[in-house]
Amino acid sequence: MDKFTYKNRVDITALKAKMEKFSYKKHSHEEYALGVTLNGVQKYNLDGVSQASYKNGVMLFNPEQLHDGESGCNDESLDYVMLYIKPELFLEALGKKDIVKFSSSIVYNEKLKQDIINLSSAILFEKDESLCSELLLNITDNFSTNDFILDYKKENLIVKKAKEMIYYELDDVLNIDEIAKELNLSKFQFIRMFKANTGITPYQFFLNCKLIHAKIYLEHTKDIYATVVEYGFTDLSHFNRHFKRVYGVTAYEYIQSLV
Template sequence: MEKFIYKKSADLTVLSASMTEFVYKRHSHAEYALGVTLRGIQQYHLGGSLCSSHQNGVMLFNPEQAHDGSAADKEGIDYVMIYIPTELFAEISGRREILRFNSPIVYDQKLELCILSLADSILKDRSEALSSELLVKLVTVLAWPHIQPAIVKPDDLIKRSIEMIRSNLGAVLRLEDICHELQMSKYQFIRLFKAWAGISPYQYFLNCKVEWAKRLIEGSADLYSVVLDCGFFDLAHLNRHFKGVYGTTAFEYSQYVKKSTL
């Protein structure tokens, strides 16, 4: 049985999920993503390696870190994830430099408890003050030894290409315009971008469109307006891509958002 429940509190999003045959498409998130495997073995490809998170494994995803995801066997998996915006993470950590997780999976009971406590607080609609305190505690526990200043930063060409991709998400991706600006061939650019992001420019573009759609839905935008603004063909087209990243359709996610604001 596939079950995905999203809950928002302030700037945080929590996912509680159970899945057996569902497979996430390769994607990335703009936020930090932290999770705990509660049952089974969760597998995903990250940086060219196959990672396996067993029960009690703490999964740590850096922003823009491409990955997929699936259950290792027919028994399926249960897990929770918390998504923390990069600006909020920086504010709480008090660190100006870009921070990266040292390892994609760790087995740390204190960190696991911090994630589960915060997720439980948000899923059960406990006070925002309590959730804020639990978030500060979580980031404090993460600060050592699980994070470090980033070693690899996107170069100027990548930064410029990202700005161009994100500046016109409602239109068709035109690699020719980007490559003309960067003064390189289309194939050189695709190779350079994929080496940095782990996904192609087109996959990144679609991922950004889905993230934008998610933010619009969270702002209570009408779904059909979201389809038009984000440049999808129709709601079915949006739902298909949304589900590949978040495990649930845009329509279903809009229902979670409505329940969270009641």
């Protein structure tokens, strides 16, 4: 049986997951994500490269890093914990000002593994926020400058402008024709360029951004129907179908787990 439990504390979301048949659709998160494979094998494509995290593997995801996910072992369940840490909080704990990226996506480090498990448990069991902050510092103390690379990547200006235009349409229907016209491209030139630069189509990017912002809105309001209206989903069924493909639970199950 697939089971996903989420809890929030000090701007960090902890997830404890057990899955057998579930698979994540291609998506990304706005946060840094750090996780530990407790049992089984987690297989996923990260920026188009196949990865496999075995028992005790520590998974490291950068913000907006595209990935999917599934259990890689048919005869046992995949159990793991994951922390989603807002970039500004993670960088503050690291003592960094500039955006950095993990230089490795999977490591096997006993102390880092245990520190992630400790903070996950503290959040899931709703321990004091001061303790959670100290446990976050324990995690970041595992990293040195060599574990990161500075993010100096210059984004294609056309793609950057396209993303900005898509952000403005999150509560509406994506109009690729209008965006392409504004960028002085044909519709198909635009789709091809966007996918070549980001790894996903404009519609996939639009839907992923819509879900990220809808989840944040849902966390603050606890109002599912207001979220459906605010972000232009056809109805609750439409919202839940997309939400579950990325987060493993329905919107209602998600807010119930946060209570």
